[in-house]
Amino acid sequence: xxxxxxxxxxxxxxxxxxxxxxxANAKVEEAxxxxxxxxxxxxxxxSVTAAAEHYLFIRYVTGSDRLIGxxxxxxxxxxxxxxxxxxxxxxxxx
Numbered sequence: 232x233x234x235x236x237x238x239x240x241x242x243x244x245x246x247x248x249x250x251x252x253x254x255a256n257a258k259v260e261e262a263x264x265x266x267x268x269x270x271x272x273x274x275x276x277x278s279v280t281a282a283a284e285h286y287l288f289i290r291y292v293t294g295s296d297r298l299i300g301x302x303x304x305x306x307x308x309x310x311x312x313x314x315x316x317x318x319x320x321x322x323x324x325x
Contacts, residue, residue, distance in 0.1 A: 243262075246262035246263075246266050260291050263290070266283055266284045266287055267288075270284050
């Protein structure tokens with residue numbers, strides 16, 4: 232049986248292979264949008280799909296020539312802190 236990382240990598244590669252974009256960034260964006268739609272539709276609790284989606288999201292954001300990539304990583308320490316605060320509140324409230 233394949234390891235978790237092998238299954239995530241295989242899923243990422245499948246979505247990238249199926250993407251028809253003409254540039255690397257277009258392919259990554261298309262793969263991200265496709266896996267995001269699939270996950271929202273039928274794979275909400277699948278950790279392999281979630282990990283692959285998160286990886287493709289980060290590749291999309293960092294590979295894009297949009298301001299969002301810069302803004303995301305400038306704000307990432309605050310986003311990370313906020314995530315952990317919300318996670319701890321959720322755990323405490325049951």
